Structures are given as structure tokens and as C-alpha cells.
Amino acid sequence: METENAKTPKNDPAGQAQMRKGVLELCILCVLSEKDAYPSEIIEAMKDSKLIVVEGTLYPLLMRLKNEGRLAYEWKESTSGPPRKYYKLTPSGKELLQELYSSWNELVGSVDQIVKKYSSHIL
Amino acid sequence: METENAKTPKNDPAGQAQMRKGVLELCILCVLSEKDAYPSEIIEAMKDSKLIVVEGTLYPLLMRLKNEGRLAYEWKESTSGPPRKYYKLTPSGKELLQELYSSWNELVGSVDQIVKKYSSHIL
DNA sequence: TTTACTACTATGCATTGCATGGTATTAAAA
DNA sequence: TTTTAATACCATGCAATGCATAGTAGTAAA
Known part of the structure; x- marks a missing residue:
């Protein structure tokens, strides 16, 4: 019968966008772990680390983390424009950071293992 | 006004599922690079590498890669059940593998840089 | 014939990155 | 004063993927 499901994707040729999913959350919490x-x-x-993020990605993500109780914010005046929302980690947010950090390390370990196992056929 | 957008997710507490997006594709192509x-x-x-994949994930992914021309398959008889679809990489699939491999290495580099920069606050 | 196992297929949901466009506040320019 | 530009935040909708779920079908054993 030869069904034709699973449509082919359109953009993102090298799969960068998909790989970023879930990783941005880790990175943002990381940045906020140092300072608000x-x-x-x-x-x-x-x-600075070559991870380009745009507003359309970041704002919904911050909003979500705040709704989950992982982040809090406070307004602060700016000398050059409208006031700013300074985000900070909550205790729950620090826990999430730890968990995401573990997950990331596990994933890198697994993928590395597969890639190394078959690397002779890739290179 | 305090709008309440960006609903909170329900499952996947440590974000493992999201991080896997895009990575499974790389791993599957890797495995197939060795043998059909x-x-x-x-x-x-x-x-074997602690990357658990289930049928509901794998079959649509293979179907998609085949529709994109990255994979081909041929039926082979089995001694213990119905015939099997043996998948193999096409030249285009090998190209994609190279690209995904590069993307993955770049991503790991970027995330590592951020994590290391702020690691004193995580640990 | 029935049951169990293996293998493949189809459908729909949840989540996230991102494109796009909008609003509001402040400061500088006219 | 009015206009313009820059900064900052917000809302909506789409695309893509992992996965849960359910179904179909071929083979072999009970």
C-alpha cells in the first residue's frame, strides 16, 4: 500500500533549531545563576557563546519559567529608556538548573558514546 | 495588566524529552552508517548507549527520512516472524549525517562554554 | 483454530523555537 | 511642544518532533 505519511520539514536544514530545544532553558538559568x-x-x-537567541524565543520562555515559579522578577529603573524587568532564580529554579544540568550531561554522554562507536564511518 | 500567557508544561520534569529533539536523528543515522x-x-x-527510543518515535522518524531521500530500505525475510524493512543510508543521508554531526559539536561547544563560565554558581 | 509474538502503520497531543507584529515608556531631535 | 527614534516588553500563530495510543498483519507455537 506504501503509505506516504510523515511530511518532510521545510527549513532548518542542518537541524540546529531542533537540537536547541530544551537547551536554551538550561543556558538561561545558567546565566541567571550568576546575577540577576x-x-x-x-x-x-x-x-558571547555563539548561542543566538531572539526576543520571540526568550520572552515566552521567561514568562513560562516565571509561571512555574522557577524565576521571579522586579522592575528597575533605567538611565536610558523604559524600566526593565530583572529576572532572578528562585530556589525552585536552582533545583531545575541542577536537574537540567544532569540531563544535559547524560545526553552528551549517550550521544558521544554512539558517535564514537560509529565515528570511523562518519569521518 | 499582568498577562498570564505561556502555559506551564505538564510532564517531562527534568527536560530530557525536549533535549532529545533533533539528536535522535543524528544517532539513528550514526547507527545506520555502520550497517543496514x-x-x-x-x-x-x-x-546500549542509554538512549531509550520507542516505536512511536522511531517509525515516523524513519518514514520522514525516507521521504526526504536520506534513507532507503529493502524487505528481507526473517527466520522468526514477518519480513523486516532494512534501512540504509543514501548519499544524501550521509551528507545529512555530516551536517548534524557538525551542528551537534557546535552546540555542545556553546553550551559547555556557558556552563563552564557559570559553573561555580551551579555546583 | 486460537494464541502469542514480531513487525510495521496511523493519528493526535504537548512542547518549544521563532517569525511577526504590536504597545508603552523614555530621550533626543525638529 | 511635537515628532522621531530607541529601548523594552507582550501576544499570536506556525512548524517540527517526541511520544502515547491504537490498530493491522504476518508467522509460529499451543
Whole structure:
């Protein structure tokens, strides 16, 4: 019968976008573990490590983490524009950071194992 | 106004599921780079590296890769049950494997950089 | 014939990255 | 004062994927 399901994706040719899923959350919590920051600061910090994040990604993510109780924020005045929302980790947010960190390390370990096992056929 | 958008997720507490997105594709292509295999074999190979994959995930993924021309398959008889679909990499599939491999290494590099930068606050 | 096992297929949901467009506040320019 | 630009935050909808769930079908054993 030869069914034709599972449509083919359109963009994201090298799969970068999909691989980022779940990882941005870890990175953002990481950045906030050092000091409170407002969105643009977070974007800059990520960019320094070649992880480009845009507003359309970051704002919903911060909103979600705040709704989950992982983050809190407070308004602070700015000398050059409108006031800013400074986000900070809550205790629950620190727990999540630990968990995500563990998950990430596990994943890297697993993938590395597979890649190394078959690397002779890749290179 | 304090809008309440960005609903909170329900399961997947430590974010493992989300982090796997895009990575399974790399791993499956990796496994197939060594030798042709049918779905259950792939699942076993992944399990050896602690990457649990289930049918509901694997079959649609194989179907998609085949529709994209990354994989091909041929039926082979089995001594203990119905015939099996043996999947193999096409040239295009080998290219994708290279690209995903690069993307993965870049991502790991970026995340490592962020995590290391702030690791004193995590531990 | 019935049961159990293996293998493949189909459907729908939840989550997240992101494109897009919008609103509000402040400061500088005209 | 009014206009413009820059900064910052918010809302909506789409695309993609992992996975739960349920179904179909072929083979072999009871």
C-alpha cells in the first residue's frame, strides 16, 4: 500500500533549531545563576557563546519559567529608556538548573558514546 | 495588566524529552552508517548507549527520512516472524549525517562554554 | 483454530523555537 | 511642544518532533 505519511520539514536544514530545544532553558538559568539580568542582557550573554537567541524565543520562555515559579522578577529603573524587568532564580529554579544540568550531561554522554562507536564511518 | 500567557508544561520534569529533539536523528543515522538495520535493531543499538527510543518515535522518524531521500530500505525475510524493512543510508543521508554531526559539536561547544563560565554558581 | 509474538502503520497531543507584529515608556531631535 | 527614534516588553500563530495510543498483519507455537 506504501503509505506516504510523515511530511518532510521545510527549513532548518542542518537541524540546529531542533537540537536547541530544551537547551536554551538550561543556558538561561545558567546565566541567571550568576546575577540577576533583564532580557537583553541575557541575549548578549548567550551571544558571547555563539548561542543566538531572539526576543520571540526568550520572552515566552521567561514568562513560562516565571509561571512555574522557577524565576521571579522586579522592575528597575533605567538611565536610558523604559524600566526593565530583572529576572532572578528562585530556589525552585536552582533545583531545575541542577536537574537540567544532569540531563544535559547524560545526553552528551549517550550521544558521544554512539558517535564514537560509529565515528570511523562518519569521518 | 499582568498577562498570564505561556502555559506551564505538564510532564517531562527534568527536560530530557525536549533535549532529545533533533539528536535522535543524528544517532539513528550514526547507527545506520555502520550497517543496514531494521527498526528493532536500531532501538537495541540506542539502548546500549542509554538512549531509550520507542516505536512511536522511531517509525515516523524513519518514514520522514525516507521521504526526504536520506534513507532507503529493502524487505528481507526473517527466520522468526514477518519480513523486516532494512534501512540504509543514501548519499544524501550521509551528507545529512555530516551536517548534524557538525551542528551537534557546535552546540555542545556553546553550551559547555556557558556552563563552564557559570559553573561555580551551579555546583 | 486460537494464541502469542514480531513487525510495521496511523493519528493526535504537548512542547518549544521563532517569525511577526504590536504597545508603552523614555530621550533626543525638529 | 511635537515628532522621531530607541529601548523594552507582550501576544499570536506556525512548524517540527517526541511520544502515547491504537490498530493491522504476518508467522509460529499451543
